[in-house]
Amino acid sequence: MTISLLMLVGTLLLAGGTVHGGRAMFGRPCCGARRNALRIGALVLLACDLRLVMMNQNTIGFAIVLWVGTFSLSTIATALICTFLNWRNAARSSTSHPFG
Amino acid sequence: MAACRDVLLRMPLDAQGLRQHGGHRDAPCSGRPVTWVDIVKGGLRASMAWLHNWVGIVTGWVLYAIALSGALSVFRPEISVWMRPELAGRTAQAVPATAAAIAWLQAHAPDSPAWYLSAAGPRAPYTWALWLQNGHYVQRALDPVTGAPDGIRDTLGGEFFYRFHFQLQLPYPWGRLLAAVAAMVLVLTLLTGIVVHRRIFSDFFTFRPNKGQRSWLDAHNLMGVAALPFHLMISFTGAVTLGTLLFPWGIGAAYHHAPGAFDTDMSPATVARPVSGHPGTLAPVAAMLQMADQKLGRAGLGQVYVFNPKDAASSIIITGANDDRIGYATHVLQIDGTNGRLLKEDREDRPVMATFAVLYGLHIARFAPGPTRWLYFVSGMLLACVIASGLRLWTIRRRKQGRTRGLVVMERLNAGMIAGTPLAFSAYFLVNRILPASMLARADHEVQVVFIVWGATLAGAVLTPAVWSWRILGSATVVALAGIVVLSAPWTTGVEQGTAMVATALALGVATAISRTRHGGISKGRQISTSE
Structure with missing residues (x-):
């Protein structure tokens, strides 16, 4: 559970560093320094997650297979979260500008 | 020129x-x-796009069926248990269950030249056996205590999906050859897809719903990119697994003088001794299996093959399971059936063969513990969705250029194949519980139902506008999946709960897709229906 949560937070940070993801999470794409910080943070978290998975598995091979699979699922989950955030942002902006 | x-x-x-x-x-x-x-x-990208589109559309239907059956075969033992409710909640030990099975086969199938057994285990509380009887191979699940098939319904269970995944229910070698070519084509399609997808990183987490073609492309890209490592791994290892069919010339050139020598070189301990022609009897097998179990250590018994059981040169070949490593069948024992003496012990340590064992093991995922198995299943389903969305996208794009007769047929067949395959597979589960348990040739009838339903959905789809086929077949699939949930009652065992959960999730997914089509969502169904 901890491993999955760490992975999800990592992919969310990674998404925050992209143009579409940044717009969904922060309302606008991040600037260069902030984007780099998000990406580095994401990579550190993902690396820590891989380390944790390796410690919990019998072999490195098992750990890598599990980590890659979890990363795929986290990516899909993150994309759906970004889609929801985009939808919410759009709903809010249409409420605040009914004739816009 | x-x-x-x-x-x-x-x-x-x-x-x-x-x-x-x-x-x-x-x-x-x-x-x-x-x-x-x-x-x-x-330029390169346009060429790759052309290749990606056409190769994908030509092989898409076969790949879709292979991906779907492959995802299901991850849970082959669990599906087999679900389809044999008589075994629900039972447990079995590999050694006594295999000994009981061999004792029963000695009494009831003594003339078969070989008995091929898959040992019982925590996931499969039965011994799966294959033997020759009256000129035909018989496959049955054998009781872990009595060793007899009595009282256990005749069904292929999850074995059907596993075999279909790489044989496509076609005679050897055509089914395997087709699956091998499809695997190679999938590798090609994935690689060209990577080249084509220009914004692979910037659109990594992007899905924009309710935008018609754009939404389909986003969904196709998202599912394809998110599980890309799995997709590349599974297609490449699939092609490698059937590599000798794709490239038989090397073997032909190196072993033309002795065709059997290739198998001996590949796995020395799995080649049985030749028949002596003198009668013989098997020594008590329980002791031999116990000895093998100890030698195999944590892995335990995997496959047990008994060759020439009535001959003085009978041999028992035992392959270790691979719960403790990715590589498959890397530890093999050969035992003299008449006296229990160890004839050969082969631990695979040749680099190329060990690499092949790892690639094969990665593909079949027998090593996978529970969470990894679920990830395999979900990733396999994502691959099926990537293929299905690609096929749908192909027709949506072409519709903008005008509606031709060929495109209409393509759209209808797409609907029949993409929505009909899950329906046919669901029918397999339903018919398993509907047919009488003691029916003759029951397993064959179950498989026939799959192809009857599949054929009917395709024929119906060709004659019906695509938008109606999507709704009718989708609704029928939801009903069939709901039926599986109900038949999984009383939901007390892990298998029943897992099956009900997956069927519910799939039913909700299909129902959502139908409702989105009805309301002009991702697929803009209304626009399509009016133009058709």
Whole structure:
């Protein structure tokens, strides 16, 4: 559970560093320094997650297979979260500008 | 020569790839047919887009069925247990269950030249056996205590999906060859897809719903990119697994003098001794199995093959399971059936063979503990969705260029195949519980139902507008999946709960997709229905 949560937070940070993801999470794409910080943070978290998975598995091979699979699922989950955030942002902006 | 090349270069081709994937600046917009010259001028990405589209559409249906059955075969033992409710909640030990099975086969199938057994385990509380009887191979699950098939319904269970995944229910070698070619094509499609997808990183987490074609493309890209490592791994290892069928010439060149020598070199301990021609009897097998179990250590018994059981040169070949490593069948024992003496012990440590064992093991995932198995299943389903969305996208794009008869047939067949395959597979589960348990040739009838339903859905889809086929077949699939949930009652065992959970999730997914189509969501169903 901890491993999955760490992975999800990592992919969310990674998404925050992209143009579409940044717009969904922060309302606008991040600037260069902030984007780099998000990406580095994401990579550190993902690396820590891989380390944790390796410690919990019998072999490195098992750990890598599990980590890659979890990363795929986290990516899909993150994309759906970004889609929801985009939808919410759009709903809010249409409420605040009914004739816009 | 130059004239031939000129003719070849001016063959008419479809412009889609050029227009959709970055070759638009060089693509002709005048309406004249696109030629090879245009493709070449369009650059690498346009060429790859063309290849991605056409290779994908030609093999998409086969790949879809292979991906779907492959995802299901991850849970082969669990499906087999679900389809044999008599075994629900039972447990079995590999050694006594295998000994009981061999004792029963000694009494009831003594003339079979070999008995092929898969040992019982925590996931499968039965021994799966295959033997020759009256000129036909019989496959049955044997009781872990009595060793007899009595009281256990005759069904292939999850074995059907596993076999279908790489044999496509076709005679050898055609099914395997087709699956091997499909695997190679999938590798090619994935690689060309990577080249085509220009914004692979910036659109990594992007899905924009309710935007018609854009939504389909986003869904296709998202599912394809998110599980790309799995997709590449599973397609490449699939092609490698069937590599000897794709490239048989090397074996032919090296072993033309002795065809059997290749198998001996590949796995020395799995080649049985030749028949002596003198009668013999098997020594008590329980002691031999116990000894083998100790030698195999944590892995335990996997496959047990008994060759020439009535001959003085009988041999028992035992392959270790691979719960403790990715590589499959890397530890094999061969035992003299008449006296229990260990004849050969083979631990695979040759680099190339060990690499092959790892690639094969990665593909079949027998090593996988519970969470990894679920990830395999979900990733396999994502692959099926990527293929299905790609097929759908192909027709949506072409519809914009005009509606031709060929496109209408393609749309209808797409609906029949994409929505009909899950329905046919669901019917397999339902018919398992509907047919009488003691029916003769029951397993064959179950499989026949799958193909009858599949054929009927395809025939119906060809005769019905695509938008109606999507709704009718989708609704039928939801009903069938709901039936599986109900038949999984009383939901007390892990298998029943897991099956009900997966069926519920799939039913909700299909129901959502139908409702989105009805309300003009991702697929803009209304626009399609009015134009058709």
